[in-house]
Amino acid sequence: TAFSNIFVQSYINQFGSDIMGGWTSYSKVDQLIFLPMQSLALASTTFVGQNLGCGQTQRARKGVRTALMMAMTVTVVISIGVVAMAPTVVRFFNDAPAIVQAGTTFLRCLTPFYVLCCINQVYSGALRGAGNSRAPMFIMLFSFVLFRQIYLFIVSSFISNTVLPLAMGYPAGWLMCSAILLIYYRKVPLQSSPLMSPAGPGS
Numbered sequence: 001t002a003f004s005n006i007f008v009q010s011y012i013n014q015f016g017s018d019i020m021g022g023w024t025s026y027s028k029v030d031q032l033i034f035l036p037m038q039s040l041a042l043a044s045t046t047f048v049g050q051n052l053g054c055g056q057t058q059r060a061r062k063g064v065r066t067a068l069m070m071a072m073t074v075t076v077v078i079s080i081g082v083v084a085m086a087p088t089v090v091r092f093f094n095d096a097p098a099i100v101q102a103g104t105t106f107l108r109c110l111t112p113f114y115v116l117c118c119i120n121q122v123y124s125g126a127l128r129g130a131g132n133s134r135a136p137m138f139i140m141l142f143s144f145v146l147f148r149q150i151y152l153f154i155v156s157s158f159i160s161n162t163v164l165p166l167a168m169g170y171p172a173g174w175l176m177c178s179a180i181l182l183i184y185y186r187k188v189p190l191q192s193s194p195l196m197s198p199a200g201p202g203s
Contacts, residue, residue: 004145008169011152015163022102023167025093029107033078037071037118041125048129048190061190064126071118079111086111106167113171119178123185130190139184143177 012023044067051060082089090103120143124136151169159165 001140001144004148007149008152008166011156011166011169012163018096018098019102019163021094021096021099022090022104022106025090025099025103026106026110028093029082029089030110033075033082033111033114034117036074036078037114037121040067040071040074041121043067043125044122045125045129048126049131052130052190057190060126060129064122064190067125068118068122071122072115075114075118079114082111083108102163105164109164110167110170113174116171116174116178120174120181123178123181126190127181127185127188132188135184135188136181139180140177143173143180147176148173 009023013020044064047063047067048060051057051063086104086107087100089107090100094100094103120140124140127133127136148169151172152166155165155169
């Protein structure tokens, strides 16, 4: 995924130093917005693993729902603050007017979509806690790497060669990942794998 982000950056770099500066400021804020939901996703991994290990499947599912609601609540609160104070936030990193304008545009257009990430982060954490790490890995690789690169190619080649539609490749990948993970999570029972059994495989 990090390697894929290099290609996203290459598309952004085509629009000059001011856009690059605005994108850099946005990227730093992006990391801060992600921290709470990622922490709750890691907590759901541990919570699910512990509860499935002692046969408390319903409690594990309830914990996942609680983690999701907490992640969404925190993310929405942070997002409202970031959108409202976007110019001030960008000035923490660079106070050049053109960069502030570009960074403000990125923050205000992309930040409302972070709530989508709560779904894919928490559900993937829950599945890992159940010993199913392969499915989230493939879903995320498809959404954040393959789908995002296809989106960027189509948008840049056939739809628009302006920066904002290209930047929306991030929310497009989040939406795709969340939709697939939500369907998968509801179709596949949340239960521990044989490898997680105290008696081990073959018991």
